[in-house]
Amino acid sequence: MSFLAIDIGNTRLKWALYAGPQPGSPMLAHGAQFLENVEKLAEHDWAALPVPTSLLGCNVAGDGMRRRVEEQLEQLERWDLEPRWVASSAQAGGIVNGYDHPSRLGADRFVALIGARHHVLSRGRGQAPKPALVVMVGTAVTVDALDADGRFLGGLILPGHGIMLRALEGGTAGLRVPTGEVREFPTNTSDALTSGGNFAITGAIERMHRHIVKRCGQEPVTLMTGGAGWKVSPSLDIPHELIDSLIFDGLLAVQAHRLAL
Numbered sequence: 239m240s241f242l243a244i245d246i247g248n249t250r251l252k253w254a255l256y257a258g259p260q261p262g263s264p265m266l267a268h269g270a271q272f273l274e275n276v277e278k279l280a281e282h283d284w285a286a287l288p289v290p291t292s293l294l295g296c297n298v299a300g301d302g303m304r305r306r307v308e309e310q311l312e313q314l315e316r317w318d319l320e321p322r323w324v325a326s327s328a329q330a331g332g333i334v335n336g337y338d339h340p341s342r343l344g345a346d347r348f349v350a351l352i353g354a355r356h357h358v359l360s361r362g363r364g365q366a367p368k369p370a371l372v373v374m375v376g377t378a379v380t381v382d383a384l385d386a387d388g389r390f391l392g393g394l395i396l397p398g399h400g401i402m403l404r405a406l407e408g409g410t411a412g413l414r415v416p417t418g419e420v421r422e423f424p425t426n427t428s429d430a431l432t433s434g435g436n437f438a439i440t441g442a443i444e445r446m447h448r449h450i451v452k453r454c455g456q457e458p459v460t461l462m463t464g465g466a467g468w469k470v471s472p473s474l475d476i477p478h479e480l481i482d483s484l485i486f487d488g489l490l491a492v493q494a495h496r497l498a499l
């Protein structure tokens with residue numbers, strides 16, 4: 239009953255093979271490829287994997303990238319798998335999608351919210367569930383708010399670190415410098431850029447935290463995921479947890495729910 243979860247972002251494809259299609263299943267293998275290298279998946283990452291029984295993915299990198307990944311899946315003759323991709327909808331996995339047009343919410347954000355809701359419900363045994371602040375630090379950074387009932391209230395999209403630095407380099411004459419350190423009072427260009435980018439991201443997160451406390455009357459559980467989460471976490475002033483598998487947790491919850499239908 240092994241289950242393959244695939245998360246296609248705008249920088250990297252992440253994948254994980256689980257023993258079964260339900261939250262809590264042991265992870266048997268995992269990996270990542272930068273998008274320019276997805277043609278390596280069939281011959282490298284997946285060639286020696288045990289044949290998965292089912293597969294569910296989320297993709298925010300466009301239809302062309304989805305087709306390139308599906309071609310990799312087709313190359314594995316032993317895998318007779320119908321690829322299925324999550325589409326954001328009005329509700330799923332215990333959350334209600336409050337977006338103006340629910341289908342326009344990024345599938346990775348939608349799945350991360352479902353994963354976060356699963357974490358909130360599975361730890362608060364007996365107590366009332368808490369709101370969640372769900373942060374994804376990837377190519378872009380998203381900062382999403384889930385209330386205590388699992389309603390997605392809305393969220394922020396801001397540039398990831400890499401895009402901020404490339405935009406500054408491209409738009410100025412003097413900002414092409416090596417990466418620096420995060421400092422309270424940066425005294426060189428490298429530290430100023432690294433600190434500015436970092437505090438733009440942590441500032442947005444701390445701001446959304448205040449919005450949630452005001453709206454929900456209580457502190458949210460703050461869950462952070464994404465390839466650059468480790469860079470942001472040290473200077474984030476609010477209590478939070480880094481959960482690398484948050485999107486995979488959401489895909490497991492969706493798949494378990496689908497199979498239960």
Ligand SMILES: Nc1ncnc2c1ncn2[C@@H]1O[C@H](COP(=O)(O)OP(=O)(O)O)[C@@H](O)[C@H]1O
Nearest residue numbers: 247248249250375376377378398400464465466
């Ligand atoms: N192996 C790596 N080398 C360099 N940067 C990385 C690596 N993995 C993650 N990152 C950082 O994380 C970001 C990509 O994280 P990821 O969560 O994979 O993004 P996305 O989901 O948008 O594809 C990059 O912009 C970079 O800042």
Ligand SMILES: CC(C)(COP(=O)(O)O)[C@@H](O)C(=O)NCCC(=O)O
Nearest residue numbers: 247248298342343344347376377378
């Ligand atoms: C905001 C995103 C680009 C984040 O993608 P990522 O940084 O993970 O590659 C993605 O969630 C997306 O394409 N969203 C669609 C627009 C929206 O959510 O409003």
Ligand SMILES: [K+]
Nearest residue numbers: 247346374376
């Ligand atoms: K992502």
